[in-house]
Amino acid sequence: MKFDTPATTNPIDQLKVVGKPTNRIDGPLKTTGTAPYAYERHDVAANQAYGYVVGSAIAKGRIASMNLKVAEAAPGVLAIVTAANAGKLGKGDFNTAKLLGGPAVDHYHQAIALVVAESFEQARAAAALVRVEYERGKGNFDLAKSLDGAIKPAPSFGTEADSAVGNFAGAFAGAPVQVDARYFTPDHAHAMMEPHASIAAWEGDKLTLWTSNQMIAWSVGDMAKTLGIPKENVRLDSPYVGGGFGGKLFIRADAVLAALGAKAAKRPVKVALPRAFMFNNTPHRPATIQRIRLGATAEGKITAIGHESWSGDLPGGGPETAVGQTRLLYAGENRMTAMRLAVLDLPEGNAMRAPGEAPGLMALEIAVDELAEKLGMDPVALRILNDTQVDPEKPKRRFSQRQLNKCLQIGADKFGWAKRSAKPAQVRDGRWLVGMGVAAAFRNNINGPSAARVRLDKSGVVTVETDMTDIGTGTYTIIAQTAAEMMGLQLDKVVVKLGDSAFPVSAGSGGQWGANSSTAGVFAACVKLREAVAQKLGMNPADAAFADGKVRSGGRSAALGEAAADGEIVAEDKMEYGDLEKAYQQSTFGAHYVEVAVDAMTGEIRIRRMLAVCAAGRILNPKAARSQVIGAMTMGAGAALMEELAVDKRFGFFVNHDLAGYEVPVHADIPHQEVIFLDETDPTTSPMKAKGVGELGICGVAAAVANAVYNATGVRVRNYPITLDKLLGQLPDIA
C-alpha cells in the first residue's frame, strides 16, 4: 500500500482497541522471567559451547604478537578465533571499526579474539591466558584539543553539515540582546540492562543467529557482508530485547564472533559481552562542544540564531548531529548551523536515543533560558513568542501539526509555573534551595517502509508476523491492538510474532519511527486480509464491517473464522510512503517542567517533580507511551545530573566501564513524574495518524533540569553533567 495523500477516515478511527491504555501482552513473560532473551535460548540448538571475548588492552596501535598456546591447552577449550585465523572478513555498512580487530587495533576493548570452551567459566579463564604483546600507537583522545583540525563532514542520514539563511553575522551583531555561550555534553553510554548477546549455529553454509537486535534486516545484511556470505544464508531471530536505546541497531562483536566461533568449534556457540565491554567495545553517544549565539529584539523576537557543534569519531565515522533541531525549532530570519567532526581514537560513536536531538537541546534550551533572563522575559512566554508554524529554513513547508505552544501553556498551568520566582536563588525550604525550569521537547517524525503478514485461522485467531522488534517499548501490544481494531477482534484473538528475519521486513526499532511505521505495515496487511475474507465469504469488500469477531455485509453476518473454514487465509503487504514527509515537516513536540532542590551546603541536587506535556499524533497505547516518556525523562535526568563516560586522555578509553562507575538514576532520584498527551491525530504520517514518543521524551529534559538548578541557585552550569562540584564554589557562604 502506498501512503501518499493524507489519511481520511479508516477502521483505526473507531478506537475500540487502539488508543486504549493497554497492559503489555508480553508483560507476564517479562515479570515472571520467562521471556526468552538471546543468551538464555538453551532450547534452540543442542550442544551449545561458550565463547568469551578478549578485548584490546590498548586504544591504538598494533598487536605485535599473540600467544595462544597456554590458552589453547587450558581445560575445556575448543577453539580460539583471531583475525589471523578467521579468514577474510568484511565490515558491515553500519559499523565504523572492525568487529574483530588485529593486527591493527582501532580502539580500546576492540575484540581481538574469542575463546570457545565447554563452559562459560572455562572460556573466561582461558581468555585471561591469551598473551598479547602490543606496539602502542599515538592516538587522539581529546575533543577539546581537536577543534582546529575538525572537518566538515559529509551529509549523514540526509542531514547536511551546514545550513545558512539570511545574514546571521550581521543580524547577530546588530541584535540589542545577545547570548553567546559554549556548552559541553559528555560521552554517554546506552547502559541497557541486557548486554549484547548471540547464539550462532551453522547448518552447512546457513547461519542462524539468535540475538538481541533492533534492526533485523540491516543486521542480516551486515552479517552477510562481514562474513562474505549471501544474505539468504543468514537468519536472525530477536523476539525479545532487554533494552537497546540505539546500541543494538547494528550487529556487534558478539554476533560476528559467535558465528566465527561456531564455525571453528563446529557446534553452536553463545557469546555475551561482559558488562565492562559494554562501554568501550560497543558504540556510545559522542561528546559535543557546542557554541550557540542568539540575537533578539528588546521585545524578545529572535532575529539571529546560530548553532555550531563539534564532535569526534573514529576515521570513517560521523558527527553527532546536534544542530539539527535548531534548524526547525524557533522562528528567526537569520540563521546558521554547522557541524564539525574531529578524528578521535576513542571507541566509535553512534546513535543513542534521540541522537543529535538530545545533546543539541541540552545546549539550545539552556541558551533560550539565558536569553529569557537577559530580556527579563518569562522563558515560557519567550518560546511561545518565537513559535513558527513553518520550517524556518524553507518557509513554504508547513509543520503538519505543531502544538508546542499548547504543550507549554498546559504544562505551565498544571505545574504551577506561575509560582516560580523569576529571580534565581530566592526560594528556600529549610536547607534546600528550590527552583523550577522549563524546556521545549522536539523530535522529528520519521516513517519507514514496513511489511507484515497476517494469517487468519478457522477459530478466528489472527496471527501477525513481521521482523519488527520490541525493545521493551510495547510493540507487541500496539501491533496486536492494530490488528484487533482492523479485524474487529478482541486483543486475545491476536497473536503477534516478531523479530525473525524469516518474516516480512519491517521498519525496525530506532529513531522513534517504530510505532507508527510498523503498525502502518500491519494496517496495510490487514486491509488485504479484510478483502480476502470478504471475498471468501462472498461479501462486498467495500461495505463489509468487521466487529465483535464477525463480518457483516448486505444483511448477512458470519463469524470471522468461517472465512478460514477450509484453510488459513494469509495476506501480506507493505506500507510505503510518498512525499508527504517532504511536503510537510512532521515532528513531535513537548514541554518539560522540572522542580529541583539543591542542598545549600553540599550542592547535592535532587529532582522533586517532573512533568512532560507531549503532542505526538495519535497515542496508540497511552499506558505504553507513558512508560516510554517517563523512561526517557529518567534518562534525561541521568544526562542532566550524573551520566558521563570519563575519558582517560592518556590511554584513550572510558574509565568508568561498569554500572558502579557509570551512574544512571535509581528510584530515589526520580520521585514524581507526570505525563500528559494532547489529544491529537496527524493524518499526514500514516493511516494510523500516529508518531513516535520514545525519543521525544528525552529531548529537552536535561536542559529543564539545568534551568531549574539555575533558578534554584543562580549558578549557570553549561558543562554536563551538573554535579555538585560544579556548584560548590558559587553556593551561598556557610554561616
Next chain:
Amino acid sequence: MKSFTYERVATPAAATAAFARAPGARFIAGGTNLLDLMKLEIETPAHLIDVSRLSLDKIEKTGDGGLRIGAMVRNTDLASDARVRKDYGLLSRALVAGASGQLRNKATTAGNLLQRTRCPYFYDTNQPCNKRRPGSGCAAIGGFNRIHAVVGASEACIATHPSDMAVAMRALDAVVETVDAAGKARAIPLATFYRAPGTTPHLETVLAPGELITAVTLPKPVGGTHIYHKVRDRASYAFALISVGAIVQKDGSGRVALGGVGYQPWRVEAAEAELPRGAKAAADGLLAGAKTTHENAYKLPLVERTLAGVLAEARG
C-alpha cells in the same frame, strides 16, 4: 576467574588451621566483594575458606557496657539491632547508607572492613595499578581521579577506602578482634588497623596472612546526636564522594570521622577540639596537609560545608 578449591569450616580454629595448610588462601564471608574481584582476576586465590557460617554472628553486651559484634553479623542485622539503633545510631545510619538491601543482607562486618577500593583503574587489569600489581605504577594519578583521596595518599596510590560502616566505627572507637594461625588473639583499635599506602599500597591492613577477624567491639555508648551525611552523585546505591559521620554533644563538643577522603576512615582527634568553634576550624584540622588532584579539589570545601550542615542539624 581462575579455578580454585573450596572448603567450609565450622570454627575459627578450623579456619586458621585451614589457612596454615593452604597459605595464599582467602577467607570468604558474604562474598559480595571477593567474588567480583575473582571474576575479574584482580584476586586469584587458589583456595577459599568459607567462614560465613561460623557462629560469629551474635551481637552481645561486653563487660564494660559496650557491644561485641561478631565478625559474621550481616550488615542488615547490625543496622537493625535495637541496641545499635538506640546507642550507636551513627553505625546504623552509616550502614543503611551503603550498598543496597540485597547486598547488606549478604555483607558481613569483617568483609565490610576489608572491602577493597573502588578506584576504577584497580578494576581494569589492563591498567597500571600499584595496589593490584605492585610496581606497575598508578594510573589514577594524572588520570580520572575525581573520587580519589585528598589526605594520607602517597605517590604510589591515591585510592580511598569505600566503607561507610568503617567511618561510623572509627568515630565510635571500635576495636577489631582477631585470632591468628597460632591461635593467638589480639585486639587492634580501628585507628591503627589500616596501613597508609606509602610505597606498598597493596598492603592495606596490619592483619597478618591468615589472621581471622572474629569480632568488632564498641566501647560503652557516648550519647550525643548521631548524624551520618553521605554525599554522592545520585540519591542512593552509590559510593560516597565524601561522608561525614559525627557525634555531637549538647555543649558543641563531639567527634567526627570522614569517609571518601583517604585510605582509611579519617579521624583526627586533635581537630575535634575545634568543633565548638565551627566547621571551618574543625575541617582545617581534619584536612591538614591535604593534597588534591586536578579533579578532586572540590572535596575540601565539600567536607567543610557538609560538616557545617551536620553541625547545624545537630544544633536542631
